[in-house]
Amino acid sequence: MAVSNRIKNQHLLWRAAFGPMAENAASLEKISPKQLWQRLLSSSAATPAKLEVSQNLVDGFFNGAKEFTKIEKKELSPEQKKQLQQMSRDDLKSLNIRWLNEMINSEAQLREKMSLFWHGHFACRVINSYYQQELLQLIRENALGNFKELLKAVSKSASMLQFLNNQQNKKQHPNENFAREVMELFTMGRGNYTENDVKEAARAFTGWGFNLQGDFQFRKMQHDDGEKTILGKTGNWNGDDVLDILLSQQQTANFICRKLYVFLVNETVDESKLTWLANRFFKNGYDIKLLLEDIFTSDWFYDEKNIGIIIKSPIVLLAGIRRLLPMELESDQAQLLFQRVLGQVLFYPPNVAGWPGGKTWIDSSSLMLRLRLPQILSANDVMDLHPKSDDDAMMGQMMDMGMKRLKASVQGGAAKIDWPSVTAIFEKVARENLLQQIAATVLQTPTRSSNTMLEKYLNQENRENFIKSAIVNLMSTPEYQLC
Secondary structure, eight states: OOOOHHHHHHHHHHHHSSOOOHHHHGGGGTSOHHHHHHHHHHHTOSOOOOOOOOOOHHHHHOOSHHHHHHHHTTOOOHHHHHHHHHHHHHHHHHHHHHHHHHHHHOSOHHHHHHHHHHHHHTOOOOSOHHHHHHHHHHHHHHTTSBHHHHHHHHHTSHHHHHHTTGGGOBTTBOOOHHHHHIIIIIISOTTSSOHHHHHHHHHHTTTEEEOTTOOEEEOGGGOOOSOEEETTEEESOOHHHHHHHHHTSHHHHHHHHHHHHHHHTOSSOOHHHHHHHHHHHHHTTSBHHHHHHHHHTSSGGGSGGGSSOSBOOHHHHHHHHHHHSOEEESOTTHHHHHHHHHTOOTTOOSSTTOOOOGGGGOOHHHHHHHHHHHHHHHHOOOOOOOOOOOSOHHHHHHHHTTHHHHHHHHHTOOEEEOHHHHHGGGTTSOGGGHHHHHHHHHOSSOOSSOHHHHHHTSOOSSHHHHHHHHHHHHHTSGGGGBO
């Protein structure tokens, strides 16, 4: 069966962005996928404005050199530490909501979608909101640029150096955590280096650290300047040299392209397509934009086998609903609760490997909420929410403290939807074709329910109510979980 132009364009918008928006959904019949790709590129060309929720925490919290010295010597009282951490948690919540709103409303859809990918690839979980804010900006600025520059910037960020313990990596007492994860998770993947490579790379990264303001610092006195052998190359290597050695390996291009293929195309990887992509990515000097162009302008990307087969992550699900149904939430904080219950809270990956994705997004409790979410948002549904258990005390504390308040805010009326802009998508569609056209707009894969059965559950009172009930009911199907 031939794939329609609309489905191809929606496929591109779900993979390279966060799904179609109400205001442009009607025009997806007319534009070609290549034209739409060019629009996505051009609308993401500008450098993104920083999402700033936090000034330097230390400077903002303490005034005067005397107090600053106290922090450097770790002489804060328990109350001061608690206050500092609470400020940071509040700022992280704000940063979360600001970024999610950017994913929903920004024209730079491609940039924000790729930033979400790199946010999971360079998974980082620290409580310091200023460090996280600066890392997010690095990722958003470089999301469509060059992987080499992105890798080096992230590797020197205070967030990552703190998360992977490189502050403790010193001459004579090397800490291997940072070096190991750079090889295993950021570049080559497990099985493509030896334990000795990790040990030698850790020596090269000695002295890499940061100051309290989050600026990268190379502490020469803590650096091991002896000879090291990494992946068969011997020299007096430092951290930058290690990254260059890793980038000189074709395996790094293979590893990045495989992760991106799973994220953007299909969890079942076509090895011949992957080899072609990875060879070009390596030859093009790790140019991310050219790699994306190779994927999104290829005929095979739009093959039927690649459409409607990826389970939406919680963030993609939430953003996608809100793009097609423009809405004002009575409580922005409710978005944090949805993330928590569905299992993906921005800035809180489960571990250094990030969110595993795929079928791990779905379990019995999260699936029930996923299927009810459109009704919760559109019909003031009342729900009993139980966040997924998490072994991290800080994470639990962050979300659980406000749980009752968040529940109440959702139960009190979740959202005000701009229905006129939604119904306008279908204003030129004849009544007898309406359900079929709504289904083709909402779903990327045909629903198993027959039109006759669906019609029984729809509000037939008038055209507007029919459209509303059809969209909400189709968004509440298992098929809507796929893109």
